[in-house]
Amino acid sequence: MAYQPQQQRYGNCDSYFVEMExxxxxxxxxxQRERARAMARMQQRALAEELSKMTAEEYxxxxxDHMERMEADTMPDVNSIDIQTEIQWFMxxxxxxxxxxxxxxxxxxxETLFLAVNLLDRYCSRRVVYKRHYQLVGCAALLIAAKYGDRKERVPTVRELKSMCCSLYDDEMFTQMEWHVLQTLNWVIGHPTVDSFLQIALNENQYDAEVEHMTWYICEIALFHKEFVSIRPSILARSALALARCVLSRSQARQSDxxxxYDSVVVLNLSNHLYQPSQVLSRKYASVHLSCVSTTVxxxxxxQAQIARRNITPPTPVLENQKADSDNFPSTPQKNHYDAVMQHGCLTPPITPDNEFGNGNGKGVVLPRLYPVTPTSAPQQPQQQNAQQFSYQQQPSTQQFSYQQQQFLQPRSATGTGI
Known part of the structure; x- marks a missing residue:
């Protein structure tokens, strides 16, 4: 058998790879195999969430109860922060x-932000903090909180924190402060934050992202004020949630839930601090992925300001005839400035003295009597004259009391001032 070249046996081929049909x-x-694997992963995830939900409802x-005990043990002491020598609340x-x-x-x-603020307050409750180290303690608290519960790839590094502090502190200072905070707190980092209680409260109803973002915004506003430092996260979360539903016109939770x-006093205090939020918070929550809740607030x-202005009634105008009637009303006599008058040979007592101890109108002028004096034909004895003079002195104080009392009881609308 003669040898045949490889090219003649298999035909002309430009490459060694043959395309299969x-x-x-x-x-x-x-x-199809990749799609089946993806479906299996989704089913496993759904089954795990269902089992987790069933377990959560059971326990x-x-x-x-465990979270409430933990929050009571890890609350900062406001009185201890008050006695700090250098750092003040305005900082x-x-x-x-x-x-x-x-x-x-x-x-x-x-939850990392809320935990970092809790670590900061707890450290300031136990250690004296200098003003130049206040920012360093805050950075250490944020670093510890991020390492404790956040994703590993998002934990800030010491170099990044140093850059944000404008190289005010060295690398070793961040490490030393982190170790000192942990030693001061006895390595107790776990603290049920506001977000933890908020997620439990939101699970009782249908999920609403806008309500969640509004509650975060209100709770972060509360971090800036001293009066909310001593409020437990469980109460603050439910109170902020109730206020968020009120702002967004959502229905409140059932009374049995x-x-x-929530605490109505805390809700009222939170609403009072919505008027002047931090500019940093306003810019943060003005983004679309946070539902623009700062703009909504x-x-x-x-x-609310427009409604309040519409509800304010203008003062009631006083007509001329009403003013005349009020002037002639017997219970509120007005002072008439006349010259001194002698009737029947004796001075008349004043009607409404300006002070308790005066016998006139404060200017040495004696006002006339508006009623006649019974004349006496026979001269009176000295004792009778003293008694009559005593009765004249007692009469002004009685009329003064009646005038002041009736003027206080008179409605304000009659004078044109309004309420």
């Missing part, structure tokens, strides 16, 4: 503005 079939089967009361908004900006720059979880047991406050 069923290559599209293998690609289709691979796509819901035990979880709440708190400046530090919190810095922490809010850093928290937003690193895209950390909402745990989320409905501003519009709500403008509507």
């Amino acid at each position: 069923d290559e599209g079939l293998y690609a289709l089967r691979q796509e 819901q009361e035990d979880i709440l 708190r908004p400046y530090l919190l503005d810095f922490l809010v900006e850093a928290h937003a720059a690193f895209q950390l979880l909402p 745990w989320a409905s047991s 501003e519009e709500f406050l403008q509507r």
